[in-house]
Amino acid sequence: MNEQLQQALMDRLVAMADDEVILGHRDSEWTGHAPILEEDIAIANIAQDELGHALIWYELAEPYTGNDADSMAFFRDARQFRNVQMVELPNGDWAFTMLRQYLFDAYEMALLTRLMTSQYAPLAEAAEKIRREEIYHFRHSSIWVERLGLGTEESHARMQRALDHLWPYALQLFRPMPLDAHLVEAGFFPDPDQLQTAWQDVVLPHLKNADLTPPDAEPIYAHRHHHTEHLVDLLADMQLVARSIPKAVW
């Protein structure tokens, strides 16, 4: 593997891990506060899975980053994270959280399905394992989109508002990273444009069935090293104990 390909692979692995760790953290904030007990349980489960996936991606990246998963999650600042902005936004209401989860799950399903045939074997193996869990997340968030989209006038209005807010952010998922071309050429990673098409083919009809319409808005096309203020707050929460005694074993 040449140096640029290694760098590109590391960037992507860290980006995938960062998406998962930040989304997992946000999901876990619902534990104990969900609208029904069954959903406290479900979202806690999803949060654990996402954090578990982050662990897998960080570990795959470790030979290149030289840092273990906990150093990556707890000892980098906002400027060093490579997650998309969508996952760092505060949870909002249940509609916002479920819709974000849906848009992300659909992206992950499309991505993992393609990564299963990646020419980089560790990526293919991990993708297969992760996809088995993601199928359940995707089913769970898909049904919530339908329930809330078609539920009451209020739930529909909340979902549409969430979609108006989230849609431009969701499109950031498909912005290529600077070295992606090397990955695509090596058959390590799918072409982001194709990924977007595959995602839209799933998401658009499902939203339509749920009576929801994506806004005609310009995508948030920031690079993955650009963040909102919310990530700073999130990291302050997340890194509080780890950084209080940096050399400690927990």
Next chain:
Amino acid sequence: MSEEKTYEEKLAEFEARIQRGEKIEPGDWMPDEYRRQLIRMISQHAHSEVVGMLPEGAWIPHAPTLRRKMILIAKVQDEGGHGQYLYHAAESLGVDREELIAALLAGKAKYSNIFNYPTLTWADIGMIGWLVDGAAIKNQTMLAHSSYGPYSRAMVRICAEETFHYKQGKEMITIYAKGTPEQRQMAQDALDRWWWPALMMFGPPDSQSIHTKTLMRWKVKIKTNDQLRQEFINEIVPEFLALGLKIPDPDLHYDEETGNWVIGPIDWDEFWRVIRGNGPMNRDRLEARRRAHEEGAWVREALEAYAQRQRQASMN
């Protein structure tokens, strides 16, 4: 048709079954008082699991490693699952979950006093696992032998999971007690704050416990509050001492004759004060539950509307 049995005859049969060690099942005849006591105990237990998600959930965002974060989320998730399972057990006695939750939110139902104390550092998460879950397991292992079938079976399952929580908590405190000076101090501080509330979890002393006598006769409970408390103290004191942690009780001593660790007086005034709603976190806990319930109202309405729509669609 056989002659209708008198209440006394039915009661005698019921008590004979319990004496023989049989389990009472939902459809079986039972005295109203037995049903009432079980609903009280099981629903309090269910509420405790649900309210108990809050003090520990508060530290999920701050967990110091990914592994600890996942373990803590899994633990709080288990508590939600226990709540769900126990509400089902209560429903087998003819009440429904909505009604029980309404009583909780109205401040009319009790839950374990321990959750009215605040979690102030990360070490509290370990101490709750070890000390608080340890005390809970002691009580629940006893209740696994309870005469009411659904409660007893719920306890068997819950104890198995609680044992994991206990081990994880003990592992954490053991690491922190041997860790950096700051970690050691955190562990000691956590023990200082949780020790007495944990001992109060076994309930008032036998001399003041209004329910114990009846509950023991019907084998809902098979040991008294004081018996369980003493067993727990005897088990856990040597373990803390072995780690070099200090028990916050100047009167604590070992009695050679009885083989018991004897503690100083428990502040029962504090216990009753917290039960009456004046602990450090009572208002906050209920408010958090109410907020989740109120803010989730539109979601539950949407669920209902959607389900109705599905039913109509399947009829057409």
